[in-house]
Amino acid sequence: MNQNDFPRFVLEARSHIKSAWSGIHKIPWNEPGFSRRMLAEHLSQEHDLASRRQKTIDRHVDFIHAEILHGVPSHISDLGCGPGFYMQRLMRLGHRCCGIDFSPASVAYARNLLQCDSASVIEADLLEADFGTGYDLVMLLFGEFNTFTPAEGRLLLNKAVAALAPGGILLLEASRRTALKRADGGNPSWLAAEHGLFSDSPYICLQENRWFEDENAFRSDFFVLQSDGTAQHYASAAQAYSDEEYAGLLLDCGLAEAHFYGDYGKDNPDSDFVVLSGRKEKHTGKPAV
Numbered sequence: 001m002n003q004n005d006f007p008r009f010v011l012e013a014r015s016h017i018k019s020a021w022s023g024i025h026k027i028p029w030n031e032p033g034f035s036r037r038m039l040a041e042h043l044s045q046e047h048d049l050a051s052r053r054q055k056t057i058d059r060h061v062d063f064i065h066a067e068i069l070h071g072v073p074s075h076i077s078d079l080g081c082g083p084g085f086y087m088q089r090l091m092r093l094g095h096r097c098c099g100i101d102f103s104p105a106s107v108a109y110a111r112n113l114l115q116c117d118s119a120s121v122i123e124a125d126l127l128e129a130d131f132g133t134g135y136d137l138v139m140l141l142f143g144e145f146n147t148f149t150p151a152e153g154r155l156l157l158n159k160a161v162a163a164l165a166p167g168g169i170l171l172l173e174a175s176r177r178t179a180l181k182r183a184d185g186g187n188p189s190w191l192a193a194e195h196g197l198f199s200d201s202p203y204i205c206l207q208e209n210r211w212f213e214d215e216n217a218f219r220s221d222f223f224v225l226q227s228d229g230t231a232q233h234y235a236s237a238a239q240a241y242s243d244e245e246y247a248g249l250l251l252d253c254g255l256a257e258a259h260f261y262g263d264y265g266k267d268n269p270d271s272d273f274v275v276l277s278g279r280k281e282k283h284t285g286k287p288a289v
């Protein structure tokens, strides 16, 4: 592309964005280049953008082990497991784990990290993957649930519940509406980088954040101009829910109760995330009351 065409490229792409979920709405974390560059962000101890820093994950895992699983050795499914940091710690505490993620670099890293019989990692898209059965705990953490459309989110929850053994627990860490709404910076921003998430070579990225009040959803658009003259449009959307809606989602997919745990047991009203669980009934597939 001639760089003079970039403004037209941006204007044209913008003209099609009518909804938070218009067209592309997720960064392709499964594409090899993105996956490799994202893994570097997962491993970074400078920020909590892709995975949390190790100390925070230690705290979360201690909470899951003690308060959710009561120290009982369990069979755990980690949906969107990334590089496997939660599974690594849970395995050390005596649990068996299976992770699913569609990022090839993260899956390769996790397989290397977890080399042992009590863990496995499947490279697959959660929307299509077979989640298996018989799990004591299925977890979907760090707000990834919100990056799926409402229909996809319901599909994932139903698949997760079907993968639970009777009495098993679904643990969801989802984004708070206030946090998603706050991310609507208003003004567009730009970035010039030697290399970064969008390329190994120099690029310029224009970013526009928007909150869609009628859809209760947030969306960021990224318009990238590469040093070779190519341009790309990426986007990332997130659906917001209230606490009542989260609880309702768990009950609707047949779980018998919804418990909220603040910030993994810590009272932290400013947290960007809400942690909640639901239990699958022991006896029948009877819906919750």
Ligand SMILES: C[S@@+](CC[C@H](N)C(=O)[O-])C[C@H]1O[C@@H](n2cnc3c(N)ncnc32)[C@H](O)[C@@H]1O
Binding pocket: 029, 030, 049, 050, 051, 052, 079, 080, 081, 082, 083, 085, 086, 100, 101, 102, 103, 106, 124, 125, 126, 127, 141, 142, 144
């Ligand atoms: C925010 S990261 C969190 C990783 C890990 N749970 C953690 O907290 O360290 C979200 C992960 O979900 C994965 N993911 C997102 N959408 C997915 C999909 N449709 N299928 C499989 N994995 C997906 C990404 O590749 C990424 O590794």
